[in-house]
Amino acid sequence: MKKATKLIYVCQSCGYETPKWMGRCPDCSQWNAFVEEIPGAGLKSGMLASMGQPQNIDAISLDPELRFETGIAEFDRTLGGGLVPGSMVLIGGDPGIGKSTLILQVVGRLSQNGLKCLYLSGEESPQQIKLRAERLSIHSQDLFILTGTCIEHLFERLDALKPDLLVVDSIQTVYTEALPSAPGSVGQVREVAARLMNWAKKTGIPTFLIGHVTKEGAIAGPKVLEHLVDTVLYFEGDRTHAFRILRSVKNRFGATNEIGVFEMKESGLQEVGNPSRIFLEEKPEDASGSVVIPCLEGTRPVLLEIQALVGPSPLGMPRRTAVGVDHNRISLLVAVLGKRMGLEMGDQDIFVNVAGGLRVDEPAADLAIVSAMISSFLDRPVDNNMVLFGEVGLAGEIRGVSQPELRIKEAKKLGFTRCLLSKSNMDGIRSPAGMKLLGVDSVKGLMDVLF
Numbered sequence: 001m002k003k004a005t006k007l008i009y010v011c012q013s014c015g016y017e018t019p020k021w022m023g024r025c026p027d028c029s030q031w032n033a034f035v036e037e038i039p040g041a042g043l044k045s046g047m048l049a050s051m052g053q054p055q056n057i058d059a060i061s062l063d064p065e066l067r068f069e070t071g072i073a074e075f076d077r078t079l080g081g082g083l084v085p086g087s088m089v090l091i092g093g094d095p096g097i098g099k100s101t102l103i104l105q106v107v108g109r110l111s112q113n114g115l116k117c118l119y120l121s122g123e124e125s126p127q128q129i130k131l132r133a134e135r136l137s138i139h140s141q142d143l144f145i146l147t148g149t150c151i152e153h154l155f156e157r158l159d160a161l162k163p164d165l166l167v168v169d170s171i172q173t174v175y176t177e178a179l180p181s182a183p184g185s186v187g188q189v190r191e192v193a194a195r196l197m198n199w200a201k202k203t204g205i206p207t208f209l210i211g212h213v214t215k216e217g218a219i220a221g222p223k224v225l226e227h228l229v230d231t232v233l234y235f236e237g238d239r240t241h242a243f244r245i246l247r248s249v250k251n252r253f254g255a256t257n258e259i260g261v262f263e264m265k266e267s268g269l270q271e272v273g274n275p276s277r278i279f280l281e282e283k284p285e286d287a288s289g290s291v292v293i294p295c296l297e298g299t300r301p302v303l304l305e306i307q308a309l310v311g312p313s314p315l316g317m318p319r320r321t322a323v324g325v326d327h328n329r330i331s332l333l334v335a336v337l338g339k340r341m342g343l344e345m346g347d348q349d350i351f352v353n354v355a356g357g358l359r360v361d362e363p364a365a366d367l368a369i370v371s372a373m374i375s376s377f378l379d380r381p382v383d384n385n386m387v388l389f390g391e392v393g394l395a396g397e398i399r400g401v402s403q404p405e406l407r408i409k410e411a412k413k414l415g416f417t418r419c420l421l422s423k424s425n426m427d428g429i430r431s432p433a434g435m436k437l438l439g440v441d442s443v444k445g446l447m448d449v450l451f
Contacts, residue, residue, distance in 0.1 A: 007180070009034040036187040038178060068165075068206070071109045074261060074271040075102070077300070078233055078246050080254015083110075083165075086204040087253065088197050090171075090225055092211045093235030098244055099210050100124075100169055101132065102235065102262070102269050106208075107167055108138035116142045118163040122149040122173030122183075136268040149183060151176045151192050155199070168196065169210040171225070186224055193225050226250060237357060243278070244269065245358060248298065258298030259358075276303035276414055279356035285384060289376030292387045292416070293368035294407035295360050301403070301410035303387065305355040306365065308372035313349040324354025325365060333370050333392060340396030340443050345377060364401040366392035367420065370443060371450055380451050386418040387411040390425070396443045400424035408435060420449055 009021050012035055014028040024031050067082030076082050079089070093099050107117040117140075121129055126145045133139075146157055151174055158166070168174060174192045175183035182188070193209065200207045209229065226232050230252045237244040246260040261272040272278055280303055284290055289308040294301050306325075313319065322330050330352055337343045352369060354360055367390035375382050382388075389407055391399040404425040411419060412432045423439035431437050438449050 006039060007036045008039050010037050012186075035190075036179060036181055036185070038191075068110060068113075068115065070106050071113070072106060072271055073273070075106060075246065078248040078251075078258045078260045079231060080248075080251050080258070083206050084230070084253045085206055086201055087230040088193075088200050088207045088209065088228075089231040089233065090209045090211060090229040091233045091235060092213050095212050097235050097237060098262075098264060098269060099235050101136070101264075102246070103167055103169065103208055103210060104129070104132060104138065105136055105268055107143060107165065108133070108136065108140060110165060111140040111143040114142065115164040116144070116161070117165045117167070118144050118146060118158070118161060119167045119169065120146045120148065120154060120174075121169050122147070123170060135266070149173050149175055151195055155195075158199070163205065165206050165208075166196075166200075167208045167210070171209045171211045189224055190228070193228055197228055241357060243272070243357060255298045259300065259302075276301075276410060279304050279358070280414070283355070283384075286381045288379045288381045289372050291368045291372045291375065291382050292411075293360070293365055293389055294387050294411050295362060295364060295389070296403055296407070297358075301406050302358070303410060303414060304358055304360065306360075306368045306372050307353045307355060308369065308376045309351040310345060310348050310373055310376040313347060315349075318347055319349045319351070321351045323352070324357070324359045325352055325369065326361070329366070330369070332394075333366060333373070336392060336394060336396055336443065337370065337373070341446075343374065343377060345373065348377065362401070363391035363399075364389045364407075366390065367398060367422075371420075371446065374446070374450065378451075382450055383418060385416050386420060387416050388420040390420075390422040390440075392443060398422045398440050398442060405429055408432060408437070411435070 009018050011025040011028065011030065011033045013030040013033045014025060016025050016027040021034050025033050067084055069076055069082040091099050091103060107119060111117045119129065126147060129145050144161060148154065171189055171193060172184040175188050176191050179187055179191055196207055211225065231248065232250040234247045234249055235244060236247060242263050244262045244264060246262065248256055248258040250256060261275040262269040263272055280292065283305050291306055292303055293306055294303050320327060320330050330350060334345050334350065337345060350373065368388045370392055371382060371388055389401060391401055393399055400422040404421060408419055409432065412435045417434060418436050418438060420438045420440065423441045426437055426439045429437065440446055440449055
């Protein structure tokens with residue numbers, strides 16, 4: 001009989017080791033922090049063979065890296081211009097959001113360009129994948145489908161086929177025989193991903209990992225692997241809506257926070273070339289509480305509508321509801337308006353929403369949120385041809401933000417004629433023809449410009 005592998009359990013918070021699993025770490029008191037590991041797994045012989053010789057930094061070549069373009073512009077944008085050889089890309093998202101559909105379209109395009117692609121599925125049969133490929137009109141002699149869940153068996157198939165690209169769908173279903181725990185556990189996911197990473201770096205073959213995000217986002221999901229992979233993409237969106245957002249949260253070969261916008265149709269995911277127009281096409285005319293902000297997602301400016309609804313509260317504790325923006329930021333801005341402008345909204349219910357499903361985290365949205373709340377509170381609409389951006393401080397000052405010219409240019413492209421921004425951002429900016437810039441330095445002067 002095969003001798004059982006000896007395991008230890010290591011606390012992920014402090015590194016405490018024990019031969020048995022424990023619910024609570026006796027050293028740091030963290031709950032459910034123990035993960036099974038193989039003693040000395042990272043010190044096997046031969047691991048140092050891949051280490052190169054020290055090089056003088058001035059002697060290192062800066063030749064541009066070859067990238068494989070998929071032909072899907074929105075996907076290439078999130079990767080930083082294309083797929084880098086030897087890179088490992090993790091695509092995470094809720095189950096059923098469209099990850100498998102997107103990656104099948106990507107490998108379909110690459111295989112049609114002459115790359116030999118291997119698609120490993122641990123969840124679906126070859127017939128199910130074929131049905132999806134027929135719906136997406138994918139036909140290629142260089143796209144191979146493999147079903148299975150054992151990583152050792154996968155490496156045998158890789159040595160025989162020698163593909164140019166590998167897809168693992170999903171990482172939670174693949175396991176290694178070296179660990180006795182069930183597939184999907186933290187130890188299995190990390191061990192399998194580490195072996196795939198070593199293989200990808202050794203062979204120079206790019207690899208896609210698909211992972212489901214759990215409700216907490218940390219247990220046996222992509223959060224465990226973010227430090228290991230080169231690029232992390234999250235597929236966001238509501239399954240009841242047509243639009244999907246592919247967001248880059250980590251990229252060693254390009255800018256982070258880039259987004260790609262897709263629309264789910266019967267024939268698959270279709271890229272949206274001008275998301276600003278999509279997000280604003282249903283903006284109401286002359287409605288109070290509605291303003292437009294040019295925000296930055298990575299290097300791309302996107303125009304979004306921010307809506308606010310302010311009204312008397314029938315409750316003893318007024319509600320503060322925020323969708324797409326930070327809930328705590330709303331309370332802070334309400335306090336600034338009460339202290340610096342005398343607009344008391346403490347007894348009002350306040351609802352703030354970013355139309356279209358995107359989330360805005362940058363402080364440039366402060367001025368738009370404040371203006372939307374004032375507009376709804378006074379029931380006076382803001383000019384439909386105006387965009388706003390700027391950061392609001394606790395003293396009521398309006399601070400400048402990054403890339404103002406890029407934001408203004410995008411607003412001008414969509415027909416806006418007025419832009420409200422910080423006075424500090426106006427220094428050195430050339431106003432485009434047909435665009436009037438309005439500078440303010442404090443929320444006290446906001447009313448005179450808005451209405």
